[in-house]
Amino acid sequence: MAPVLDFPINVGRIDDVQELKKARKTEIPNRFVRDMAERPMLAATTHFPLSTSIPVIDLSKLMRGNKQEFHYEILKLSSSCEEWGFFQVINHGIDLDLLEKIEKVAMEFFMLPVEEKQKYPMAPGTVQGYGQAFVFSEDQKLDWCNMFALGLVPHSIRNPKLWPTNPPTFSETVESYSKEIRKLCKDLLRFIALSLGVGGNVFEEMFGVSVQAMRMNYYPACPRPDLVLGLSPHSDGSALTVLQQGKGSTVGLQILKNGTWVPIQPVRNALVINIGDTIEVLTNGRYKSSEHRAVTHKEKDRLSIVTFYAPSYEIEIGPMAEMVDENNPSKYRRYNHGEYSKHYVTNKLQGKKTLDFAKISPKNTF
Ligand code: OGA
Ligand code: NI
Numbered sequence: 100m101a102p103v104l105d106f107p108i109n110v111g112r113i114d115d116v117q118e119l120k121k122a123r124k125t126e127i128p129n130r131f132v133r134d135m136a137e138r139p140m141l142a143a144t145t146h147f148p149l150s151t152s153i154p155v156i157d158l159s160k161l162m163r164g165n166k167q168e169f170h171y172e173i174l175k176l177s178s179s180c181e182e183w184g185f186f187q188v189i190n191h192g193i194d195l196d197l198l199e200k201i202e203k204v205a206m207e208f209f210m211l212p213v214e215e216k217q218k219y220p221m222a223p224g225t226v227q228g229y230g231q232a233f234v235f236s237e238d239q240k241l242d243w244c245n246m247f248a249l250g251l252v253p254h255s256i257r258n259p260k261l262w263p264t265n266p267p268t269f270s271e272t273v274e275s276y277s278k279e280i281r282k283l284c285k286d287l288l289r290f291i292a293l294s295l296g297v298g299g300n301v302f303e304e305m306f307g308v309s310v311q312a313m314r315m316n317y318y319p320a321c322p323r324p325d326l327v328l329g330l331s332p333h334s335d336g337s338a339l340t341v342l343q344q345g346k347g348s349t350v351g352l353q354i355l356k357n358g359t360w361v362p363i364q365p366v367r368n369a370l371v372i373n374i375g376d377t378i379e380v381l382t383n384g385r386y387k388s389s390e391h392r393a394v395t396h397k398e399k400d401r402l403s404i405v406t407f408y409a410p411s412y413e414i415e416i417g418p419m420a421e422m423v424d425e426n427n428p429s430k431y432r433r434y435n436h437g438e439y440s441k442h443y444v445t446n447k448l449q450g451k452k453t454l455d456f457a458k459i460s461p462k463n464t465f
Contacts, residue, residue, distance in 0.1 A: 137240075208265075253308050302338065336443035353392055383427055
């Protein structure tokens with residue numbers, strides 16, 4: 100079951116940002132111009148001290164390290180998930196050629212003529228295909244981004260009509276890549292469970308056949324990066340998200356930490372991992388799904404390839420018994436994960452507001 104909209108919407112005209120860029124107009128259409136409060140303050144963020152950045156986890160130390168290395172890395176993992184909800188993973192074991200290949204086919208796809216890409220349209224209110232997701236009304240501001248998204252696992256969420264035949268190696272590359280990323284997600288969830296002091300298989304056993312989806316985000320250069328956002332602030336509805344930044348990509352991803360937008364400095368060959376809403380709920384808020392967004396660059400484009408890994412739609416979610424006691428009462432109710440997925444994809448991206456769905460007291464911010 101792929102979640103779908105059950106109310107009518109009118110999204111108005113959605114300009115394709117790559118086409119706007121080609122038209123070389125310096126004026127940004129009003130629908131992309133953010134209200135003052137939402138505009139990124141680029142000067143403040145680009146000069147952020149480099150030391151203030153998300154932790155880097157060496158997966159090889161978790162997989163094959165000696166006892167001391169393992170212990171140190173697990174502690175780092177646990178503090179990253181508690182304090183940032185984000186980390187970068189190096190020595191992840193995924194063939195670097197495969198990372199290059201997926202970027203190559205993604206870029207080839209985005210560089211196709213718009214008519215070709217529109218053969219795989221993301222219908223309004225849906226989240227697969229080419230276009231802009233999470234747009235539900237005519238007066239909603241738009242992101243300076245083109246997306247191409249596919250549901251991957253289980254096969255029942257696939258829409259074969261949306262799988263491009265051009266570039267010719269697109270589908271096979273997506274298949275190989277998604278298998279590797281799936282393994283990585285399973286490994287990471289095992290270590291995340293261990294870092295919480297619960298059994299390593301807890302999440303895998305609970306999740307059933309995990310849902311896996313992929314979104315390629317292409318952010319063309321924007322003549323006025325100070326006025327627009329590449330991607331609106333949000334937290335991810337997944338359990339875990341794996342984000343690959345295009346090689347040599349500019350700084351674009353930012354995390355909200357203590358009220359400040361902190362840019363993520365790309366680390367060579369690393370993958371960015373973030374905790375999604377599901378793990379926040381399961382851990383009763385101990386591990387955070389941090390709010391994040393993407394900004395654009397005046398001269399350079401940027402690509403990201405994002406995998407969302409989440410429980411099967413059928414399962415019930417709620418804080419795990421081990422995470423609740425009299426000092427830590429349940430902050431979230433129990434709910435069906437399919438219902439949360441539907442709630443997530445039928446609302447615009449709006450910071451962490453989507454998770455109010457699960458909060459016992461929505462005003463309870465922490
Ligand atoms: C996402 C996301 C950020 C980026 O796709 O959910 O947060 O840098 N992307 O593309
Ligand atoms: Ni995200």
